[in-house]
Amino acid sequence: MDSKFSKGEQSRGRLLAAAASEFAAKGFHRARVSDIVKAAGLTQASFYQYFESKEGLYQQLMDEFFAKLWELADGGSKVTALDEADVYGQVRENLLALFRFFQGRPELTQMVLYQAEAGEELHRKLAATVSANLRQNQAAGHVRADLSPEVAAEAMVAVCYRLTSRFLLAGEKTAEQLADEAVSFLAHGILQEKTREGARHE
């Protein structure tokens, strides 16, 4: 255990992690506090020291997940003020942070991102955040001016969703491998530079 965390923080963290597994495996309603504390190696009493109820824990789990997710989705805002030589590296860093976040909590990621009901709304909200940053970064000269920020944002979010489920949560690639491959694809697309559209008209 990381010594910078107090024993209380460690216990709280273990309860949150165990609860995420239980919720993902059984659904919120069938997950029991007794199973959560057992999986965390703690007592029922310690559970109620940190959380007032199963509902309270669930809410904290979601609040923390979404707070971090929105921060990561807004990563493009870090690009705007950069020199052009640093843009590619920052985009890679943004993707790496996102994939590491998902890799560190696979069950919550699966539960939140890939559930049918609220999934569409979440995808659209994430795309709206990305779209706003793409627009800023077009103004800054980093992002190609002929892209529709709205369409490109939807496409970027779709790529992150798919690569996460197909390679990261499946355990086939690490966050680092995926960040390297995703940044290459998203930043410069699939074609050689010489095939740029403009080449047809020159």
Next chain:
Amino acid sequence: MDSKFSKGEQSRGRLLAAAASEFAAKGFHRARVSDIVKAAGLTQASFYQYFESKEGLYQQLMDEFFAKLWELADGGSKVTALDEADVYGQVRENLLALFRFFQGRPELTQMVLYQAEAGEELHRKLAATVSANLRQNQAAGHVRADLSPEVAAEAMVAVCYRLTSRFLLAGEKTAEQLADEAVSFLAHGILQEKTREGARHE
């Protein structure tokens, strides 16, 4: 009606289109032949002139959909032998043909691509076809050599899935608009050329 089609082909086509709507709205089991013929403006007798059963019609509908879908998914094979100046245009044509196909049969597209059960298998098979063509097109010098064809293919298929559901089936963009925006994103990514990774090391 298009005069190049015989009356029989027209009736068969109307039954197939009506059946696609019924299957999409009610599911295969609850869709009735009587509703299909009514929606097509034809008689029960004419139905059995073209199809031996509801199952038989469903199979034909699926066979035709998938035959065309595989042909379209393999569109990258048309790129390999081209001069570099024609590559971008062909990629756009491939995307346009795909989006037109989906736009022309929104209910079947919705039913086949976005169903939970078989959806993952279909996505992987489509990505395998795209991946094989990316590899060929790397060898031909059209596709960037540093991309993983497997990851790029998954990403490309995910983008087509998402843009289709988000903009095309939602009626927010036409196949032509979407092809223009998708080819720009997929071919050359989001960043200005000057931000290429290599620029950092030069």
